[in-house]
Amino acid sequence: MTNQTKYILETKNLSIGYSHHSKPIAIQSGLNLQLKRGELCCLIGPNGVGKSTLLRSISTQIQVQQGQIFLNDKVIHKYENQDLAKNLSLVLTESVQVPNLKVKELVAMGRFPYTNFWGKINKENQLKIDEAIQLLGLQNLAEQNFNELSDGEKQKALIAKAIAQDTPLILLDEPTAFLDFPSKMSILAELRKIAHLNNVGIILSTHDLELALKMADLIWLFPQKNEVKSGIPEDLVLKGAIGKAFSNELLSFDLKTAHFTQRIQTRDILNIEGVSIECEWLRRALLRKGINGNTNQPMPLKAFYDSALKKFIFQKESKIFGTYDSISELLTEIENTN
Amino acid sequence: MSNQRNSLRLIFPGLSILLFVLIFLNLVIGSVSIPMDVFLHFFDSDISSNYLVWHHIVIESRIPQIVTAIFSGAALGLAGLQMQTLFRNPLAGPSILGISSGASLGVAIVTLGSGIGGIYLGRNLMDGIGIHLAAFLGAFLVLFIVLIAAKKVRNNASLLIIGIMVGYAASSIIGLLNFIGQKGEVHAFVIWGLGSFSNVQNNQMVLFASLILPAFVLSVLLMKPMNALLLGDAYAQNLGVNIKKTRWQLIILSGYLTAIITAYAGPIAFIGLATPHLARMIFKSSNHIHLIPAVLLLGTSFALVCNLLAKLPFLQETLPINVITSLFGAPLVIYLIVKRKEIGF
Numbered sequence: 001m002t003n004q005t006k007y008i009l010e011t012k013n014l015s016i017g018y019s020h021h022s023k024p025i026a027i028q029s030g031l032n033l034q035l036k037r038g039e040l041c042c043l044i045g046p047n048g049v050g051k052s053t054l055l056r057s058i059s060t061q062i063q064v065q066q067g068q069i070f071l072n073d074k075v076i077h078k079y080e081n082q083d084l085a086k087n088l089s090l091v092l093t094e095s096v097q098v099p100n101l102k103v104k105e106l107v108a109m110g111r112f113p114y115t116n117f118w119g120k121i122n123k124e125n126q127l128k129i130d131e132a133i134q135l136l137g138l139q140n141l142a143e144q145n146f147n148e149l150s151d152g153e154k155q156k157a158l159i160a161k162a163i164a165q166d167t168p169l170i171l172l173d174e175p176t177a178f179l180d181f182p183s184k185m186s187i188l189a190e191l192r193k194i195a196h197l198n199n200v201g202i203i204l205s206t207h208d209l210e211l212a213l214k215m216a217d218l219i220w221l222f223p224q225k226n227e228v229k230s231g232i233p234e235d236l237v238l239k240g241a242i243g244k245a246f247s248n249e250l251l252s253f254d255l256k257t258a259h260f261t262q263r264i265q266t267r268d269i270l271n272i273e274g275v276s277i278e279c280e281w282l283r284r285a286l287l288r289k290g291i292n293g294n295t296n297q298p299m300p301l302k303a304f305y306d307s308a309l310k311k312f313i314f315q316k317e318s319k320i321f322g323t324y325d326s327i328s329e330l331l332t333e334i335e336n337t338n
Numbered sequence: 339m340s341n342q343r344n345s346l347r348l349i350f351p352g353l354s355i356l357l358f359v360l361i362f363l364n365l366v367i368g369s370v371s372i373p374m375d376v377f378l379h380f381f382d383s384d385i386s387s388n389y390l391v392w393h394h395i396v397i398e399s400r401i402p403q404i405v406t407a408i409f410s411g412a413a414l415g416l417a418g419l420q421m422q423t424l425f426r427n428p429l430a431g432p433s434i435l436g437i438s439s440g441a442s443l444g445v446a447i448v449t450l451g452s453g454i455g456g457i458y459l460g461r462n463l464m465d466g467i468g469i470h471l472a473a474f475l476g477a478f479l480v481l482f483i484v485l486i487a488a489k490k491v492r493n494n495a496s497l498l499i500i501g502i503m504v505g506y507a508a509s510s511i512i513g514l515l516n517f518i519g520q521k522g523e524v525h526a527f528v529i530w531g532l533g534s535f536s537n538v539q540n541n542q543m544v545l546f547a548s549l550i551l552p553a554f555v556l557s558v559l560l561m562k563p564m565n566a567l568l569l570g571d572a573y574a575q576n577l578g579v580n581i582k583k584t585r586w587q588l589i590i591l592s593g594y595l596t597a598i599i600t601a602y603a604g605p606i607a608f609i610g611l612a613t614p615h616l617a618r619m620i621f622k623s624s625n626h627i628h629l630i631p632a633v634l635l636l637g638t639s640f641a642l643v644c645n646l647l648a649k650l651p652f653l654q655e656t657l658p659i660n661v662i663t664s665l666f667g668a669p670l671v672i673y674l675i676v677k678r679k680e681i682g683f
Binding site: 059060061081082084085086088089090092094096098099100101105106109110112113115117118119165 | 559561562565566568569570572573575576577578579580618622623624625627
């Protein structure tokens, strides 16, 4: 390719927001963000921080308030409609409801900027459509009506439409909302594959922080209060940016596991000995009951898992108090003792 | 794919044959029964005086009626499709923006206006161009208001509500005019409001056709952007469609078609609302490359069937067309919906 642009998308001192009674209200300002081709970028942050607004600004659905957005080094509002359609594709949160529209016809709509006056699909167009359908694994659904698909399949079909549009930049507004966990995972995996394989830049907004940290090449973090941060997930975690952005009096971010845990007052009454999986799950169960299983000091009560017996053992003052088949039984016993 | 192609290959010729059958039936059936002989020897030069009367009926009454029905059905079906696609609303139709109410208001003013003093214009022009002109002016006044509103509001739902409100306002003035109008005038206005395909004489036909046909051609040109609109404004814009321009064009075309038909045939109910649904159900497609020819064919057939039902031989006199369109059309659409269990825009 002749394209030597370093960034597919770049914002310079960008202010985004809405106008209220023709008075501009900025949601975010001074944004200097960059995205390279081949990168999957996740836009994360709580509600109302301007994730959707940024995507709408980039796709020129709303006007920017200040600064500029560059697509392939060209200011985005200087693109002609048709030309922009060949450089930027969209997948939105709002549901699409069209009766009698087959999946392959929906995907074919992605070729709209390339087809002639009558919208005729020629060989090259058909090739791109088939490619997109294949990439998302929709071959078996191609003849089905879009309306009859599950939410996850609908999302995939809309992504296939964006792929068929064959643009170097794809924007997706919360593509994983309303999906079950496996579908979320598979959508993000597909998107990352597409970004790398087709060498396109992909930006998506999401509330699935843990998934984003796992899958994204780049994170744009929109915290509650200003100062947007950009970086690879690991750096943002280590710098504490993630923890700071999402922790509150109820949740704390665990650096080691990249999980959020509930902040609760725990009691120190016993120790769990061992590092087996069973012990880990026992710790979790106790934590939910407000009991800390790792007190770092000697305790009269002790619990562990005997992998030979396949039983949980409960000790009081170094004497075996009881053996249990399930965590549930053990929990009842521990609670009774106190 | 091949399945759909095959069925399309059957449906279009089938509908075309149906159309010819309907034209033929509309020619031979009417309140005056005309022997088949007349049609077989229609172009013979030596004909008896009895034949001459029948000849006259066919040429001066039945043929213009058929042509008017064809244009009206096609235009209303198309206008309805344009509104349903633009507003993505299955209940939208040609009258949704209040344009036919505007036409009615125009006609109400000239027919009922003598009651408010001074407007005798209508009396003299009752049967002819005066009515058409009044309907035109009323319809275009409303279209103009709607277009100004379309410039001001971005939201399609708001525009829809504005259109409906303008319609209500026009209707309430019509109600007032009815209230103060003379009995005979009110009756005349009610009759006009029931619609008729017999209002266009042969000498007006060229003008009528040349007003309608260019709008058909322009509508076909909007096929591709209309397809993109199915996905919603944001997606359509992202596919390169100029949303503002397309919306403007669709409102003008649909409003224009509705205005012309209402001026010439009165506010024909139901055809514009129902035809796009019939088209989607029969063709099982939302693609306007199928839907536009489909609504033209189906709207035409719908109008011709209604025209035929209105003048069946056992009826004492020809019934008003609106009595038939809804009475025949409503059960048909209900049946199709119940059977197919899906409706869209």
